[in-house]
Amino acid sequence: MTQTLPASGYIIGVDIGGTKVAAGLVDAAGTIESHLRVPMVSNASAEAGLDCVLAAIDSVLNAVKNREDVRAIGICAPGPLDPQTGVIINPPNLACWRDFPLAKKVADAYHVAVKVDNDANSAAFAEARWGAGRDYKNIFYATIGTGIGTGIILDGRIYHGRTGAAGEGGHVSIDYRGPRCSCGKLGCIEVLASGPAIAKRARAKLAALSSSKSSELLSLAKGSMEAVTTEMVGKAYATRDAVARETLRETIDLLSLWLGNMVDVLDPEAIIIGGGAATVLLPLFDQISELLPKYCVNPRAHEIAVLPAHYGADSGIAGGAALCYEAPRSAHLSH
Numbered sequence: 369m370t371q372t373l374p375a376s377g378y379i380i381g382v383d384i385g386g387t388k389v390a391a392g393l394v395d396a397a398g399t400i401e402s403h404l405r406v407p408m409v410s411n412a413s414a415e416a417g418l419d420c421v422l423a424a425i426d427s428v429l430n431a432v433k434n435r436e437d438v439r440a441i442g443i444c445a446p447g448p449l450d451p452q453t454g455v456i457i458n459p460p461n462l463a464c465w466r467d468f469p470l471a472k473k474v475a476d477a478y479h480v481a482v483k484v485d486n487d488a489n490s491a492a493f494a495e496a497r498w499g500a501g502r503d504y505k506n507i508f509y510a511t512i513g514t515g516i517g518t519g520i521i522l523d524g525r526i527y528h529g530r531t532g533a534a535g536e537g538g539h540v541s542i543d544y545r546g547p548r549c550s551c552g553k554l555g556c557i558e559v560l561a562s563g564p565a566i567a568k569r570a571r572a573k574l575a576a577l578s579s580s581k582s583s584e585l586l587s588l589a590k591g592s593m594e595a596v597t598t599e600m601v602g603k604a605y606a607t608r609d610a611v612a613r614e615t616l617r618e619t620i621d622l623l624s625l626w627l628g629n630m631v632d633v634l635d636p637e638a639i640i641i642g643g644g645a646a647t648v649l650l651p652l653f654d655q656i657s658e659l660l661p662k663y664c665v666n667p668r669a670h671e672i673a674v675l676p677a678h679y680g681a682d683s684g685i686a687g688g689a690a691l692c693y694e695a696p697r698s699a700h701l702s703h
C-alpha cells in the first residue's frame with residue numbers, strides 16, 4: 369500500500385491458523401466490532417485454502433451496511449512469509465501454500481489494499497498502535513502460548529530485518545545444553561517457558577514430590593499428573609500451592625534472563641507480554657521488572673515498563689487490521 373489510511377471507516381482483520389480462519393471488522397480506533405471463525409483447509413490445494421480465507425472475509429463483509437466503509441484488509445498468517453510482497457513462503461502448518469501470493473489474490477478479489485505479516489509482528493503492531501504500547505515507539509512484544517512468538521517495534525514500525533525473518537525471539541537460546549526445541553535448536557526460550565513447557569515443568573515437580581505431601585495442583589488434575597495443564601498451574605498458584613509457585617517462579621526467572629538479553633540488544637521503552645499462558649504469569653509480572661536489572665547491563669533497565677497485552681484471543685484480528693495503518697516504508701529504504 370502506498371498511502372496512509374484515513375482515520376475513519378473500517379478494516380477487516382484476518383487471522384489465519386492451521387485449522388481455522390478468524391476475521392473481524394475493526395474500526396480506526398482498534399475496536400473489534402464483530403468477529404467470526406470458519407474452518408481452514410490447510411492440507412488440500414492452494415485454492416481450497418484461499419477459499420476458506422475468502423469465505424471468512426465475505427461473512428464479515430455481508431454484515432457491513434456500506435461496503436465502501438471498508439478501506440483495507442490486513443492478514444496475519446504463520447511464517448515464513450514475505451511481508452513486503454505478501455507471499456506466503458512455506459509454513460509447516462499451512463501445507464497448502466508454497467510461495468503463494470496471498471496479498472495479491474485477496475486484493476484481486478476485493479479491490480482494496482491488502483497487507484500480510486506474521487502473527488507476532490502483527491499483534492505487536494496492534495499493541496503499539498492501539499493497545500498497551502500506544503504511548504511508546506520502541507517495544508519488545510512476546511506472546512506466550514503453545515509457542516513463544518515475538519515482534520519488535522522500532523521507532524513506531526515493525527522491524528523486519530533484511531528478508532522479513534527478524535523478530536524470532538522465541539528461538540533465541542538461553543542454554544546451549546538445554547532441551548531440543550521444535551525448530552531444531554537447543555534451549556530456545558520457547559522450549560523452556562511456553563505454555564506446554566510450564567505444564568511439563570509442573571508435572572516433573574509433581575513426579576519428584578514425596579508421596580506424603582499433598583498438592584492442590586494434583587487435586588485440580590484429579591490425581592492424574594498427565595492431566596496437569598498450564599491453566600491448572602495458574603489456579604493452583606492462586607491457592608499458594610508450592611509446586612505451582614516453584615514452577616512459575618522458575619519460568620519467570622528464565623523469561624527474565626531472556627528478556628534481559630533482549631533489553632541489552634534493543635533497549636526498548638516497554639516489554640508487552642500476551643498470549644494464553646501470559647494470563648497465568650500475570651501475577652508475577654512485577655518480578656520480571658525486579659529481575660531485569662540483574663539480567664542485563666542496561667543501567668536504566670528498571671525504567672522499562674513490563675505490561676500485559678491489551679488484546680487477548682483476538683490479537684490476530686486486531687493485528688491484521690493494524691498492519692493497514694503502518695506508515696509506508698520511505699522510498700530510499702526500499703529496493
Ligand SMILES: [Zn+2]
Nearest residue numbers: 539549551556
Ligand atoms: Zn526454537
